[in-house]
Amino acid sequence: MFKVEDKVYPCCTSLTMKYIGGKWKTVILIHLKNNTLRYNEIRKTIPTISERTLSLQLKQLEEDGLISRKVIATDKPPLRVEYSMTDFGKTLIPLLDMISSWGEEAIKWDDKIEVVKK
Template sequence: MTLDSNKCRAFYNGKSYPCHVSMAMDLVGGRWKTVILYYLKDGEKRFSELKKTIPDITEMTLSLQLKQLEKDGLIYRTAYGIKPPIKVIYTMTTVGYSFVSVLDAISAWAEKLVPNQDCDDL
């Protein structure tokens, strides 16, 4: 990522953004990207594991979001076997892991909003 000080624009992966916040929101914004990254922060997951963990997401949306996160360099997709792949694993990249502190801060903030919430009972 570079910043053009004359125009105050951020550049990342061949895209130009008016500021760093717009770049960050493009990478992790939306309803599902941050949730997917939250569940990948503790280790690799298969598509089916992510789908079970996030039951409200459709398979199509999950697939599209995973492709976008991979394209933006936040996750790796590793396929084992040939067409069709026998097994596909998703893991965070170094860039993805650099977002973990933000995920932890969001989680802590949400826990303060709803204290003593037992997520297992939902």
């Protein structure tokens, strides 16, 4: 068992899911795995996520140490904010790649999956 702050995780799998679980965290991380992106750039790559959810997920990923948030001062508002993966976050890249690959295989196996054009 593992304890993080006040929460106990019964196994390594549940600990991993603490970091990447949910609908959006892995999607955000996949977009950041090779890129430094601004908030609006992330938003454009994931058009179905709400602004509130994106903000909350970015904050959680930052608190968990998987991404970093860099504020860059500009001559006039708004400030420029960039997000990128930390070294700790980059340790997830092989897992993210495997998750993506599995999804590609699932498309071939599950006839209920419909490919939708953007």
